[in-house]
Amino acid sequence: MLNFIFLLILQDVSAFNETVNGRMVIMDRAWLFIHKANFGSKKVFYHQRECYKCLWTELKFDRASSDDKPAGFADPYEAEIDIRWPLRLAIAHESVLKMNYDDETTPFCIMPFEKFAEGGFYELENDCKRSIIMPGRRILKKDSTVLIVCIPFIIYLIWYNIRRRRALEPEEAKPENPFADDQTDKQEDQEVQEDEPAPPAPAKKKRYKSLDTLRGLSLIIMIFVNYGGGEYWFMEHVAWNGLTVADLVMPWFLFMSGVSIRIALQSRIKRGISKTEISYEILVRSVKLIGLGMITIGGNESWEYFRFPGVLQRIGFSYFVVAIIHLLVIEHPDKEPETNWGLFKEMSFNFKEHLISWSILGAFICLTYLLPIPGCPTGYTGPGGLSENGEHYHCIGGAAGYIDRKLLGEKHIYNWPTAYHDEPNGVPFDPEGLLGTLTSIFMVYLGLQAGKCFDIFKTPKSIILHLLGLAAVYGISGMLLATIGFGKIAEAIIPINKNLWSVSFVFVLSSMAFTLLAFLYFIIDVRDWWDGAPCYFVGMNSILIYLLHSIAGYRIPFTWTPKFQSHSEEMLMAFMGPFLWTIYAYWCYDRKFFVSV
Incomplete structure (x- = not known):
């Protein structure tokens, strides 16, 4: 890869300077x-x-x-x-x-x-x-050769894990069956230590590496996409309805913030910290996230055009709402049932939390489909502009766009929506607007349910089965909403739509997050087939890497102005950014330098 970079600097890369006919x-x-x-x-x-x-x-x-x-x-x-x-x-x-x-x-x-x-x-x-x-040429048939820049990285991962396994081999005991019944294990331990049982070891806080790995993986994909993703259409946000790689990362970030809520609050409750003090910590963290978001993407030197919505702003507010709700209903671990946890018992024990969260989702549905919008059909969720023969040009996003333009003003929201318009700066629409925050809150709530699986259930088997069960429920529900009535591309009941954060979008992306988390938990925390590197390093410092790549990452050597109109050069540049930020994340990890809010 260094040869590629050297030749690129010399402006003599024939692979990039492509001609056809x-x-x-x-x-x-x-x-x-x-x-x-x-x-x-x-x-x-x-x-x-x-x-x-x-x-x-x-x-x-x-x-x-x-x-x-x-x-x-x-x-x-x-x-x-x-x-x-x-x-x-x-x-x-x-x-x-x-x-x-x-x-x-x-x-x-x-x-x-x-x-x-x-x-x-x-x-x-x-x-x-x-x-x-x-x-001409089919793009992927030729440009896929540029993925050779990833081969050294893949080889390094394989070599790293083989070396790691060999280093641990002499110290490893006979592997235990991660799906064995707890009671059987206890009986075997009693038989071995029947004469003189050893004193119990002090409880040690367990950190699930799979959680940080998924967070880091999401951030690496985000950086790759933000640096162009090779300028392939499937690495860009979809114009309106549908799903691409670029649409995955922010929902997964929200989901993981929900997972961390349960683990963090339980830890503080066990340490005897009062709910008042915990609520203050939640408020401070949320304000920090919102403030950092406004600083990084507020964007303009003029307050007249300052953008209020944003990624960190939505994460901060959604985290605040779900964390406060959970804090109000959470009990001390000693008061919670220790055994026989199941779906209905968990739902009854946390009934208020579920009721509030589903009510928020209901409010989103009512506002989206029942709010009257001047000059637009009630319940309209299309992209406006040229769509529908231009009949609803100013109706982009329906209620979501209308609420933002009324409450925030057109000058304070995103002015370059992905939807099609017959002029570059058509009707403003913000994909991180106010109405979509309601479904974002619900997605954090679903992440909270995943966090409960790690806290409530005691065996890897039960954790994985419950995660996959939740994935199946929400995945099937989301796909049904997105396909029933599907006739001519976008006539489903509720199409998958990242711009609107539609219900089907949240359900399907949450299902993917549940599944991926279960998979990573199995191969990292249960089987120890992978330690999460290098994604783990990025996940341990996710807020630092996100902020740095947002503020200082759009310069050489992370990105540059492409010399050739080539997917090959764009792919190299898109790969270079996350590669360098991952190296920096490892440097911070090696020196135990971590930034949190």
């Missing part, structure tokens, strides 16, 4: 050519599948360069097209100014949705048939 490749772009003489004054329109029910957009053609024009074209005109998603083309009369997505009478002809290849040369004929002049 004699023309420099532009990421996610292909070229469409027409015979101007055959088309005359006709217009060409396009519609991308990713843009749900969007208006057709006119495709502008310019005269092709004589240096690299395709053979056989006397007077070719070309247009650059975005090939990240399938698109369809239509030819219409020059007088047509607007076409609805379902308009089949206005255009002369319509080409069905097709996927184009990067760098390809295509000809559009009068009857909307597409012919390949020169084939």
Whole structure:
């Protein structure tokens, strides 16, 4: 990898400087050519599948360069097209100014949705048939070779764990069955130590490395995505409905904050700290998180355009609400039943907590689907803009967007939403807005339930089974909400939507978090097949790494201005950022330097 970097500095990396058909490749772009003489004054329109029910957009053609024009074209005109998603083309009369997505009478002809290849040369004929002049390339088939930069990292992980296992081998006793019954183990211990039992060892606080590992893994993915993710579409936030890799990380952070609530509060209660003092600690921590969030992404030198919502702000507030609710209902461990814990017993014992949390989710549903919005349909949850033929242009996000614009003002929320608009700065919409905070609170509550599994259940088997049980319940529920009624992309009951933090989104992402946590707990804390490195190092200092990468991370050597329009260089840059921050996290871990709020 160092060779890659050295050659990049010398600006002599042929792997990055890619050409197809004699023309420099532009990421996610292909070229469409027409015979101007055959088309005359006709217009060409396009519609991308990713843009749900969007208006057709006119495709502008310019005269092709004589240096690299395709053979056989006397007077070719070309247009650059975005090939990240399938698109369809239509030819219409020059007088047509607007076409609805379902308009089949206005255009002369319509080409069905097709996927184009990067760098390809295509000809559009009068009857909307597409012919390949020169084939391009499928992105993942070639650009996947750039993942070779990850190979040394993978080899290091394998080598590190083999070396670690060998170092521990002489000291390890015969491995115990992690799923053995507690009572059987106790009987065996009594038989061995029947004559003179050893005095009980002092209780030692157990730290589950899997929790920090999942937190670190989420942060590494977040940094990778924030540094571009190779500029692949699946590493970007989805335009509206759906799910990509970039949409995973923040929900998992919220989930893990819920896990830590149970463990932290139980520890303080056991030490005899009063609830008043604990509530003060919760308040201080929440204020710190919210303040740090505003400092890092508030963003502007002018208070007039200061952004109030943000990632840390939402985490801080959601943590505060769930932690206070749990603190109010939590009992001293001596008062809680020690055995025979089950689903219904836990629900009855913490009934008030469950009731409040589900009421918050109910409030989100009522506000989303029942709040009247001027000029928009009640219950609208679409992206507005060009979607639905532009009929609800100013309705982006429905109630969520309306509440933010009314309470916070358009100047104090995010102004570059991922949804499609016919102008770069359309109607503002903040994905970390006020209404979505309600479902974020519910996600922290679900993380709290995972934390209870580690605290209440005493055997690895019961912990894992309960985590997987919760994963199944919420995963199935979320998928049902996201698929029932699914007909034309976004007509499900409640589509998975990160911008709105829809109920199905929270359920599905929580299910993934439950499953991943159970898996990491099994291979790290139970079987000891992996110690969590290097994700564990990042997770131990997650707030420090997050803040540093947000404040100082967008400079060399973490990122740089790409010289070539290449996924290969973008992938190298995206990998370099988390790689260097992971090294720094290990440096802090090795020196026992940890930052917490």
